[in-house]
Amino acid sequence: MIYVIYSFASLFVLLAAVMLFAYYRSSHFGLFIMGVTYAASGLLAFAIAHWWPLVAGFVLAWLLRLMGLEPRVEPRDEGKRDGE
Secondary structure: OHHHHHHHHHHHHHHHHHHHHHHHHHOOHHHHHHHHHHHHHHHHHHHHOOOHHHHHHHHHHHHHHHOOOOOOOOOOOOOOOOOO
């Protein structure tokens, strides 16, 4: 069970790193808060080797998403050229 916890904690820390990099590129505050949430829960799961920080971090991240802190993704028109 400890390997499963460490695997998910590693994924959370990796996800946090990606979100913080995306925050650096776009400066969307929601990405920063969600990245810190994932990082804190992943590092806490590493520190105490228990499953509940991962669940708490996941729930908190979903609550942040439901509050509207996730950036919107707008589809690009890939088939159109400039001037059409």
